[in-house]
Amino acid sequence: MADTVSVTRQDGVAVVWLDNPPVNALGHALRQPLHAMLEKLRADADTAAIVIACKGRTFVAGADISEFGQPPKAPSLPDVIALLESIGKPTVAAIHGNALGGGFELALGCHYRIAAPDARVGLPEVTLGLLPGAGGTVRLPRLVGAREALGVIVSGKPVNAEKALALGAIDAIAEGDLVAEAVSFARARAEGGGPHVPVLKREEKIEAARNDLDAFEETAKAATANARGLTAPLRCTEAVRNAILLEPSQALAREREMFVELRDGEESAALRHLFFAEREAVKVEGVGKDVAARPVRHVGIVGAGTMGGGIAMAFANGGMRVTVLEVGDEALQRGLGQIEKNYAGSVSRGSLSEKDKLARLARIRGTTDYTDMSDCDLIVEAVFEEMGVKRKVFEKLDEVARDGAVLASNTSYLDLDAIAAFTKRPSDVVGLHFFSPAHVMRLLEIVRGERTAPEVLATALSVAKAIGKTPVVVGVCDGFVGNRMLAARREENEALLLEGASPSSVDKAFTDFGWPMGPFQMVDLAGLDISWRHRQSQGLTAPVADSLCELGYFGQKTGRGFYRYDEGARKPVPDPFVEELIEAKSRELGIERRAIGAEEILERTMYPMINEGARILEEGIAARASDIDVVWVNGYGFPRGKGGPMFWARRHGIDKILARLEYWHGVTGKPVYRPARKLVEAAAAASW
Structure with missing residues (x-):
């Protein structure tokens, strides 16, 4: 046997130990010796029962993703589970830590499952664009019911031991030593005789689902309502439906076929790319494991507006004490009131308990006195995006903050080095650019x-993890990564309108691509006045948008923007007035209108964005192309199933993008189309 599998014996019970650090992934180095050991124990007359247990901090946490795309090696995980399920002796999985994906499917191959109190089980394959491919969609419905199984599989979210027990996914929660209790449980079942019915042959829950298919279809419709063009949730639903309607062998065969189709498809490649990209993003040059983060227990927030309130909630949700500062009591109370209203909304939606709401509110207090920030470990400035305002705040923070406190700006565009220079401690200054709503959006x-300082960066990364954010470290430039690329993407929006497109045709090209909304819907949601003020500060103009703003049409909040919004509604309705306004502006500027298709719309918006991403890499503002993907998927709604703009560009063809940029640069002469040197190099190499 290989070192990854060993066995100990306790009065006729064989404990099979799996040891494949760090998370006991089910790679070939574990599957092959496990299969051999199970064959040996099946034939061993002295073995009355078998317990599967794992060494290290967790049970099997999943398959070995690095094997995807490589030639398969026997035995496969379905082979191992089929062998396990064929053993007539009672088999028990002793679960601690996480039993996820293939790990949980392995446990489902046992007759019984016992878990430590802090264990979690689940089938998160959908988050990688996959479905469980080793029987999870066929076995779990037979344990917990088809509708309940569908909820676990399509959400991809693990469940704790208590909920797993209530569902029927496990048989017991250990009260003391997990393996000792699993051995006792196995021995008792062996002494009790049998039969020990494999999960695959349990029919009670499946028969109930067959008798109420309408209820299953209702659950399926709700579970996939937010799939947003992703295929994997739909395939997961199909697989669970097959578990109800087909014979087990047929359902297993179809599950495996769909798994392979998804594994080899674009969607799963994109989601696996993001899985690794998010883990790579926290690896920052100069911030090794030897750089210690400063402890952060008390956080100060300067500004109680929309962003400041959301940031305060993010830290309170992470268990930290928060002090929110405003210049006057009226603004402070308005901000605190909005925080309480946001939490109350979560309670009414059922996503937060009343007890948790009160606990989080108790962590937040307000003040109008800067000296109340003197014992904060981290202070985040979230005031108006104007350098003079930032200067006053940071000069004051420099006076009152204790030595070693981290001073952070939530600026989305301004020069962080200039902000740091307002203090006598620039090494303690960092940018923490949250995205609205800050307590919801994952990107930081x-x-x-x-x-x-390196330890300040380490602190920022540590804090991001503590409050559930996905961090990406970026350099200083106008707009950093996300907003700088967004500016390039929207550069041609007005030109498209003036040349013949409509807001709805542009937005449809985006939503057909997979975006949750198009650029004109997005600006209506954010408010046209925000970008109007920014243009005015930069001396820029946008003929259509400026005209709408001059009329007081600021988007959803005023009921009119690029679209019309009926009273109380959020659904955009095309506005004939706006179309007439666009046509009038075209005539005024001497632009001849023409039909513009979706392909041209995407070329003139997304290609400049990717070109700007290449410049960002060229300048070292982002360390990796994958960091840019993490920013855009988690902060700007780029379709997860396409992996981010830089990943999509590589799959789509960087050479093709280069050729079309050169074409449009020749037609328009606009700098936004001038190919970046890094893009030219990447086109030649077919990779970033």
Whole structure:
């Protein structure tokens, strides 16, 4: 036997130990010796029962993703589970830590499952664009019911031991030593005789589902309502439906076929790319494991507006004490009131308990006195995006903050080095660019200033993890990564309108691609006045948008923008007035209108964005192309199933993008189309 599998014996019970650090992934190095050991124990007359247990911090946490795309090696995981299920002796999985994906499917191949109190089980394959491919969609419905199994599989979210027991996914929760209790459980079942019915042959829950297919279809419709063009949730639903309607062998065969189709498809490749990209993003040059983060227990927030309130909630949700500062009591109370309203909304939707709401509110207090920030470990500035305002805040923070406190700016565009220079401690200054709503959106751009200390970056990364954010470290430039590329993407929006497109045709090209909404819907949601103020500060113009703003049409909040919004509604309705306004502007500027198709719309919006991403790599603002993908998927709604703009560009063809940029640069002469040097190099190499 290989070192990854060993066995100990306790009065006729064989404990099979799996040991494949760090998470006991089910690669070939574990599957092959496990299969051999199970064959040996099946034939061993002295073995009355078998317990599967794992060494290290967890049970089997899943398959070995690195094997995807490589020639298969026997035995496969379905082979191992089929062998396990064929053993007539009672088999018990002793689960601690996480039993996820293939790990949980292995446990489902046992007759029984016992878990430690802090264990979690689940089938998260859908998050990688897959479905469980080793029987999970066929066995779990037979344990917990088809509708309940569908919820676990399509959400991809693990469940804790208590819920797993209530569902019927496990048989017991250990009260003491997990393996000792699993051995006792196995021995008792062996002494009790049998039969020991494999999960695959349990029919009670499946028969109930067959008798109420309408209820299953209702659950399936709700579970896939937010699939947003992703295929995997739909295939997961199909597989569970097959578990109800087909013979087990047929359902297993079809499950495996769909797994292979998904594994070899674009969607799964994109989602696996993001899986690794998010883990790679936290590896920052100069911030090794030897760089210790500063402890953060008390966080100060300057500004109680929309962003400040959301940031305060993010830290309170992470268990930290928060002090929110405003210049006047009226603004402070308005901000605190909005925080309470947001939490109350979560309670009414059922996503937060009343007890948790009160606990989180108790962590937040307000003040109008800067000296109340003097014992904060981290202070985040979230005030108006104007350098003079930032200067006053940071000069004041420099006076009152304790030595070693991290001073952070939530700026989305401004020069962090200039902000740091307002203090006598620039090494303690970092950018923490949250995305609205800050307590919901996952992305956190961590802006590394020229003098930001390594331990301050380590602190920012540690804090991001503590509050459930996905961090990406970026350099200093106008707009950093996300907003700088967004500016390039929207550069041609007005030109498209003036040349013949409509807001709805542009937005449809985006939603057909997979975006949750198009650029004109997005600006209506955010408010046209925000970008209007920014243009005015930069001396820029946008003929259509400026005209709408001059009329007081700021989007959803005023009921009119690029679209019309009926009273109280959020659904955009095309507005004939806006179309007439666009046509009038075209005539005024002497632009002849023409039909513009979806392909041209995407070329003139997405290709400049990718070109700007290449410039960002060229300048070292982002360390990796995959970091840019993490930013855009988690902060700007780029379709997860396409992996982010830089990944999509590589799959789509960087050479093709280069050729079309050169074409449009020749037609328009606009700088936004001038190919970046890094893009030219990447086109030649077919990779970033």
